[in-house]
Amino acid sequence: MKYSYFPGCNLKTNSVGFEETAIAVSKKLNAELVEMPEWNCCGTIHTQTTDNLMKRIAPVRNLARAAEHVKNLENSSKEVIHKQVVTLCSMCNSTLKIVNAEVKEDTDKLEPINWQLEYDNLEYKGDMEVKHFLEILRDDIGYETIMESVEKPLKGMRIASYYGCMLLHPEIAKIDDQEAPTVMESIVQALGAEVIDWPFFKFCCGSYHIVGEEDLVNIQVHTLIDAAKKRNANSIIVACPLCRYNLEHEQIELIKNGKMKNSLPIFYFTQLMALALGIKPMKLYHFEEHLVNPKPFLKELGLIGRKKSK
Amino acid sequence: MSKTKSETKQSAEPEKVRIYIMGSRYDVPTGLTIMKAMEYAGFKITRGAGCRAGFCGACSTVYRKAGDFRIYAALACQTPVEDGMVLTQLPFVPAPKPKYKIDDLRPSANSILRYYPEVARCLSCNACTRVCPQEINVMNYIQDCLHGKLAKAAEESFDCVQCGLCTIRCPAEIPQYHVAMLARRLHGKYNIPTPKYLEIRVKELEDGKYEEGFQELMTIDKKKLKERYTTRDFMDQKKGGGDE
Amino acid sequence: MPFEYIKMDKEALKFIDTIEEISGSNVYLCYDCGKCSSGCAFVYKMDLTVNQVISYIKTGQKEKVLSANSPWVCSSCLTCTVRCPREVDIAAVMEAVREYTLRNEPERLKRIELTDEMKKNLPNIALVGSYRKKSEL
Numbered sequence: 156m157k158y159s160y161f162p163g164c165n166l167k168t169n170s171v172g173f174e175e176t177a178i179a180v181s182k183k184l185n186a187e188l189v190e191m192p193e194w195n196c197c198g199t200i201h202t203q204t205t206d207n208l209m210k211r212i213a214p215v216r217n218l219a220r221a222a223e224h225v226k227n228l229e230n231s232s233k234e235v236i237h238k239q240v241v242t243l244c245s246m247c248n249s250t251l252k253i254v255n256a257e258v259k260e261d262t263d264k265l266e267p268i269n270w271q272l273e274y275d276n277l278e279y280k281g282d283m284e285v286k287h288f289l290e291i292l293r294d295d296i297g298y299e300t301i302m303e304s305v306e307k308p309l310k311g312m313r314i315a316s317y318y319g320c321m322l323l324h325p326e327i328a329k330i331d332d333q334e335a336p337t338v339m340e341s342i343v344q345a346l347g348a349e350v351i352d353w354p355f356f357k358f359c360c361g362s363y364h365i366v367g368e369e370d371l372v373n374i375q376v377h378t379l380i381d382a383a384k385k386r387n388a389n390s391i392i393v394a395c396p397l398c399r400y401n402l403e404h405e406q407i408e409l410i411k412n413g414k415m416k417n418s419l420p421i422f423y424f425t426q427l428m429a430l431a432l433g434i435k436p437m438k439l440y441h442f443e444e445h446l447v448n449p450k451p452f453l454k455e456l457g458l459i460g461r462k463k464s465k
Numbered sequence: 466m467s468k469t470k471s472e473t474k475q476s477a478e479p480e481k482v483r484i485y486i487m488g489s490r491y492d493v494p495t496g497l498t499i500m501k502a503m504e505y506a507g508f509k510i511t512r513g514a515g516c517r518a519g520f521c522g523a524c525s526t527v528y529r530k531a532g533d534f535r536i537y538a539a540l541a542c543q544t545p546v547e548d549g550m551v552l553t554q555l556p557f558v559p560a561p562k563p564k565y566k567i568d569d570l571r572p573s574a575n576s577i578l579r580y581y582p583e584v585a586r587c588l589s590c591n592a593c594t595r596v597c598p599q600e601i602n603v604m605n606y607i608q609d610c611l612h613g614k615l616a617k618a619a620e621e622s623f624d625c626v627q628c629g630l631c632t633i634r635c636p637a638e639i640p641q642y643h644v645a646m647l648a649r650r651l652h653g654k655y656n657i658p659t660p661k662y663l664e665i666r667v668k669e670l671e672d673g674k675y676e677e678g679f680q681e682l683m684t685i686d687k688k689k690l691k692e693r694y695t696t697r698d699f700m701d702q703k704k705g706g707g708d709e
Numbered sequence: 710m711p712f713e714y715i716k717m718d719k720e721a722l723k724f725i726d727t728i729e730e731i732s733g734s735n736v737y738l739c740y741d742c743g744k745c746s747s748g749c750a751f752v753y754k755m756d757l758t759v760n761q762v763i764s765y766i767k768t769g770q771k772e773k774v775l776s777a778n779s780p781w782v783c784s785s786c787l788t789c790t791v792r793c794p795r796e797v798d799i800a801a802v803m804e805a806v807r808e809y810t811l812r813n814e815p816e817r818l819k820r821i822e823l824t825d826e827m828k829k830n831l832p833n834i835a836l837v838g839s840y841r842k843k844s845e846l
Contacts, residue, residue: 165832168574168613195589195608199837200785203801204808205733209636210841213589246834274595324787333791359750359786363838365831366823371754371782396832404830446830574833579823585836586844611833 157232158291159224159240160188161217163247164196165396170244172441173396176429177243177288179439183304183432184296188241188288191217191224200363201250208267214254215268219279239284241291243425245395249321251285252328287322287330289338289394289424301345306433308347311456314427315351315388316340317379319398320359333357339392339424346431351388355379360401369405376405380419390452392424399423403446420449430458482548499526499541499552512556519543522626525598527633528552538596538630558629560640565647572655574613581644584611586637593631593641599624603631603641610648618645619652721769724809728766732805734798739763745789745799755779759789759799766802780806785842807842 158181166174181188197217202210221240229236242248258265259281269278292301316339323333331338336357340350358379361372379402383391393399402421409415426440430453437459442450453459479494484502491506500514515523524541531549541554563580570576578584584607593603601624609618622645631641669675682690729736739760746758757765757777765773780803789799823831 163834164574164612164837165834169830169832193605195604196587196611196837198588198841199834200841202841203785203798203804204731206731207808209588209590213587216589216591244834246838271590274591320784320786320788324791326791357786357788359784359788362784362786363835363842364784365835366839367843368782371751371784375750397834397838400830400832400835571829575829575831578831578833578836582823582836583840585833586840611837 156186156295157189157228157234157236158186158286159221159228159236160190161194161197161221161240161242161247161251162190163242163244166243169444170396170399170423170441172439172444173243173423173425175439175441176423176434177425179434180425180428180432181288181291183434184292184300186291186296189224189228191220191240193220197247197250199246199250201253208264211254211257211264212268212271214251215258215265215279216272216275216277217251218255218283218285219272219277222279222283223277225283237284238282239286241286241288243288243394245287245319245321246397248285248287248330249324249328253325255281255283255285256327287394289322289342290330292342293338298341298345301342301428305346305431307431307458309427309431309456309458310347311389312348312427312458313351313387313389314343314348315353315383315386315391316343316356316424317360317391317393317398317402318356319393319395320357320362322394323357339394342424342428343392346427348427351383351386353382353386353388355382358382360398362397362401365397365401365404369408372401373405373408376402377409377414380406380409380415383419388419390420390422390449392422392427394424400446407446418447420447420452421445422449482546482550484546484549485551487553488551493546495546497546499528499539499544499546499550500524500554502546503541503554508554510554513554514542517542520626522628525555525558525628525630525633526552527555527630536596536634538598538634540598540626540628543598555629555633558632560629560632560643562640562643567650567654570651572615572651574611576651577610577644577647580647581639583637583639584644587611587639588637590636592634592636593639596630596634598628598630599626601625606645606648607639607641610644615648615652616656618648619656622649715768715770717769721771724771724774725766725769727809728802728805731808732798732801734801736763736766736797736802738795738797739767739793740795742794744792744794748788748792749783750786750788751782751784754782759803762806763797763799763802766806774806775810779803780810781843804842811844 162174178188194217195213198210198213218240225236225238242251258268265279265281272278318336318339323329323331323336343350359375360379361375364371391402399421406415406418410418429439450459481492482495483490483492486503486506486508493502493505497505500510500517503510513524515521519540519542522540525538526541527536527538529536529551530547565580587607589604591604597603602621606618606621609621625642625645627642629642635641741760741764743760746752746760749759752758755778757779759779762774762777762779783800783803785800785804787800793799
């Protein structure tokens with residue numbers, strides 16, 4: 156099975172580990188993510204205005220390009236490809252999903268956007284579906300398959316799953332129940348780690364306020380990390396490059412200001428999956444991108460490092 | 466050259482087209498480029514003209530055609546006039562040009578966003594690609610810059626003549642051609658190996674090998690300079706300095 | 710307790726209409742339960758709570774709404790929208806107030822200054838996001 160996959164800007168710049176581990180995991184689980192040959196920035200945050208079509212061009216262009224890609228994939232691989240585009244970044248996921256739902260419902264909006272795409276011989280017919288990789292893992296692959304392919308259970312990890320706002324909001328873009336999601340927790344469980352139940356799974360980290368209003372993010376992250384520590388978590392998993400950056404960057408600031416003593420390592424869920432599925436080499440994980448270095452933590456648990464694994 | 470051409474055409478009663486330059490009507494012979502048509506009409510172009518061969522990018526122009534709502538853009542020295550054209554000449558495109566030290570940067574998306582944060586405002590509307598007279602896929606290279614694919618951006622933007630038409634049309638106010646320049650510089654500096662001959666030539670320059678030749682050119686009078694320019698020989702590379 | 714008369718003049722009605730038009734949401738549905746404010750992750754930084762903003766819009770008190778920092782503190786996490794029992798798209802109303810300000814006075818757009826550390830590592834979606842939310846485009 157192959158999927159058309161939309162990476163998003165950040166997975167190419169400073170979250171390369173997220174993408175590379177995800178692709179490795181997808182290959183191992185026989186649900187390969189194939190990157191679209193041409194794509195553009197989706198706009199990150201969906202506009203909530205009703206009258207601004209300009210901001211909707213970028214996501215629709217991506218959907219049209221994804222539709223082309225699915226067609227090409229089908230021709231080249233001779234198998235049935237779902238009319239889906241898979242995302243990894245939770246912000247891209249929500250933006251694409253919302254706009255997709257909007258233009259499917261309202262052709263008056265789709266038409267002028269298609270005029271803009273005319274020049275590039277693109278047209279979006281409203282026939283695509285947007286899926287997050289977590290949904291693929293849950294619906295198409297299943298937790299059992301993941302559990303069976305685990306080679307190295309993540310013993311000793313107590314993981315708090317941080318969904319962030321964009322995986323669950325709004326109604327049309329949610330990947331799971333909005334007030335009691337279970338996808339990430341189930342995966343954590345399948346990987347053999349301990350699930351930490353905490354109420355802050357979608358407490359906003361401050362998002363784009365990191366630019367210009369860092370103090371807002373600082374307070375949010377302080378609350379989040381404190382809550383996770385109180386519930387005895389020793390790491391947090393995320394599905395968003397911006398959440399990861401905010402959580403790590405502000406932890407360092409908090410330690411610098413003496414408000415916190417030690418930091419929690421932040422992982423992408425795909426990194427931990429790759430780790431449990433025994434995917435090598437370590438180069439794929441790009442742990443050097445993390446501002447809070449997770450290597451000592453993983454070494455302590457015997458999850459990386461040559462001595463204990465062999 | 467151009468004078469004799471227009472004279473011969475006039476004597477043979479050439480076909481004329483009607484164009485509108487800055488709102489006023491003119492009848493000009495067919496087959497003229499926009500720039501020549503404007504000069505035929507009596508305009509003296511002091512700014513916004515350069516090589517007249519489609520290389521320098523100084524003569525960017527916007528125009529509309531009769532019965533068409535679209536705004537077209539082109540280089541005035543390369544585009545022939547059409548009947549019913551409404552046009553003008555753009556003397557200059559204002560665009561910010563921050564100063565940076567290429568040695569202090571890394572070849573990454575953030576190096577570009579640091580000096581041109583507006584790249585993040587790109588709406589993917591593709592207006593820039595549509596106006597580009599060099600047929601560069603401008604939106605794609607801006608997106609590549611945003612994704613940190615500098616090699617792709619540098620390659621895509623290589624034919625850019627810096628006319629600035631993309632910058633005029635951009636709703637996100639990105640100075641695309643300066644961004645492309647930075648991308649090419651970063652790519653050239655960090656991603657591709659420095660060619661040996663360049664190193665040799667730079668060293669020669671630093672050692673002052675051509676200093677004499679330059680000094681000579683600076684001091685000789687205008688007449689002699691003109692003479693040397695017209696009789697210069699591109700093929701005569703071995704002597705060096707002749708065509709500088 | 711001092712009180713003030715609310716003047717529902719033409720300007721006020723026009724303001725309400727514009728906000729409703731931009732957000733595509735009917736603010737009159739709101740019955741001031743305050744669920745939005747209590748769930749908001751940033752309410753402690755706002756000078757008007759979320760439901761206060763909504764009720765000031767309902768009563769057409771343009772000056773109060775536009776001078777509040779609440780819409781600018783909002784990070785569009787949509788928790789309020791999701792939880793509203795009356796299905797008012799509150800985050801969209803906040804966005805509409807931002808847009809209203811930016812469309813009328815584009816100079817509100819701040820030049821973004823980044824620290825050196827951020828310049829190296831800041832995810833570009835943070836920049837894209839803040840431009841999309843805080844600029845008039």
